[in-house]
Amino acid sequence: MTRPAHLRDKPVDAARAVARDVLRAVRERDSYANLVLPRLLRERHVTGRDAAFATELAYGTCRAAGVLDEVIAAAARRPVAEIDPTLLDVLRLGTYQLLRTRVGSHAAVSTSVDLVRSEAGQGPAGFCNAVLRKVSQRDDDMWTDELAPPIGEDLVGHLAFRYAHPRWIAEVFADALSTPQRRVGAGELQAALAADDDRPAVHLVARPGLITADELAAVTGGEVGRWSPYCVYLPGGDPGELEAVREHMAGVQDEGSQLVARALSLAPLDGPDTGRWLDLCAGPGGKAALLGALADIDLAHVDAVEPAEHRADLIRQATDGLPVTVHVADGRDSGLTPGYDRILVDAPCTGLGSLRRRPEARWRRTPDDVAPLVTLQRELLTAALGLLRPGGALIYSTCSPHPAETRGVVEAVVAETGAQLLDARPLVGVESGDGPLEGTVQLWPHRHGTDAMFLALLTVPVPDSAHGPS
Structure with a gap:
């Protein structure tokens, strides 16, 4: 939409303009909201309460986008695919304010109309006004009752709508929280989705x-x-x-990620620690930096592997001054010499465990993303076991509770390689953190206040002959 000349100097609310432009960058360039927003706030000198408001609007609207679209479609009586994308950004922003903030209806509608009018003129602004006034006739609960599946017929679908998750992700959470003996209860599934929908500390x-x-x-x-x-x-x-x-x-760094790196440094070894540590999937460098600091204390050295040069640079920056060497290589074929005492495989994953920190991610991921990532995870874990010395310690972790990425990967690789699964729980020390396999750990936002990190501790058994005669 082109801004008419006679409106070019008309001021609009700075915080809302920043939030709108974050949504636009996410939509047009697949940008990450948490990277775009700080830059825009600095460039436009938006600070204090205005910055906090812009942050809430941008992140909250990204988190709720799928549900907001259903409300907008109902109010507009047309699919959102038929609405101009730049207008849809503002409609989402206005609908979020109406349904999920304490902003008054008049302010939410009028400021949204101003944003549209400043760029596109009176016609689109009138459409925006009509749609948002229709949205304002019901509150969040009323729209949920109208549009969500009935709770008695489809509990997962109802909760997914209420807490702004794609249904398939809510189903993954339900599966991961269930046990072979009992399907997860409605209360805990609700708590998990609600915690995932909150803005985290x-x-x-x-x-x-x-x-x-x-x-x-x-x-x-x-x-x-x-x-x-x-x-x-x-x-x-x-x-x-x-x-x-x-x-x-x-x-x-999320507390769950800290626990993963710390667990590797604490893991018991069969034999001495010679100081050879490896982070096989190190980008962008958060865990490598913590491992490097721990290695510095323990007089060890960390090799950090990352296939992308720009992410390797991030690792170098994060680990500057620490005993860390960055290798630009594919972890499945790193060319490193085997014999590592400690290896971390924080594998690329769907990221379903950190959706609360990546507000736009839940609407980008699809079920089709899972299978290729599982293949990659199995290949990386298998390669890492080939680099681990007998009796060494390997932590496999994912920021996802998806059973295929957690239990499925570990069970398959253990069966194929003969690796041994050990008890990781004492290394983490959290309550109610039992994972889907005996000895594994699964963290949850609603239980632990962390991202939903999974970790398993594995080793390559030492041959009996290496221990000498009994």
């Missing part, structure tokens, strides 16, 4: 050897984490503005 990691979690909490006003000894929960604000983050004494 920022988690900081205190780099071991440079700053403690207590010190980091004191200088940031945060709270020491519940599970990881390096974690601090940040109450608000831009973590990039913190001196500890700027000085590389701390970073932004």
Whole structure:
């Protein structure tokens, strides 16, 4: 839409304009909202309460996009595919304000109309006004009752709509939370989807050897984490503005990811630790940085593997000054010499466990994404076992609770390679964290306040002859 000349100087709400432009970048360029938003806030000097409002609008609208589209389609009486995409961005933004914020109806509608009018003129603005006024006639619960599957007929579908998830993802959560003896109850599935739909707190990691979690909490006003000894929960604000983050004494990292890296450093070995550690899927570098800090304390060295050069650069930046060597290679055929004491395989995955931190991701993923990733995960885990010395420790992790990416991969590779599955639970120390296989760990936002990380501990058994005569 081209902005008419007589409207080019008409001011629009700065926070809402930023949120609209984030939605546009996500739609047009497949951008990541959490990368686009901070840049726009800085460029346009949007700060304080306006920045917080823009953040809530951008992330919240991205999270709820699929449900918002159903409401808009009902109110407009046409499929959203027939609505101009730039107009649809604003309709989503306005509908989110009407249904999921405390913004008054008049403000939500009028500011949305202003955004459209400033670019496209009166005709599209009138359409926007009509649709949003129709949306405003019902609240969120009323639209859910009208559009969601009846709860008595399709519990999963109803909860998926209410908490803004594609139905297939809600079904994955239900499967992952179930046991062979019992299907997950409605209450826990609701809690899992609700927690995944909330905006999460920022988690900081205190780099071991440079700053403690207590010190980091004191200088940031945060709270020491519940599970990881390096974690601090940040109450608000831009973590990039913190001196500890700027000085590389701390970073932004979900507490579940911290537990994965720490578990590898704590895993028992059969035989001495010679200091050869490997992060086989290291990009963009968060876990490699924590492993590098732990390796620095333990006088070990980390090899970090990443196939993409630009992501390898991110690892180098994250691990600057630490005993980490970055290798640009495919982890399935890295060319590294076998014999590693400790290996982390944080495999590429669907990311279904971190949807709350990647607001647009839930509407980008499809069930067809799973099978190719499972093949890649099995190949990476098999290759890693070939690099592990007998008696060494290997952590396989995914930021996904999908049974095919967790239990399915581990069971298949153990059966094919003869690797041994060990008990990872003591290395993590969380309550109610039992995974889908004996000894594995599955974290959940609604149980632990972390991303839904899965981890398993494996080893290559030491031949009996290596232990000598009994």
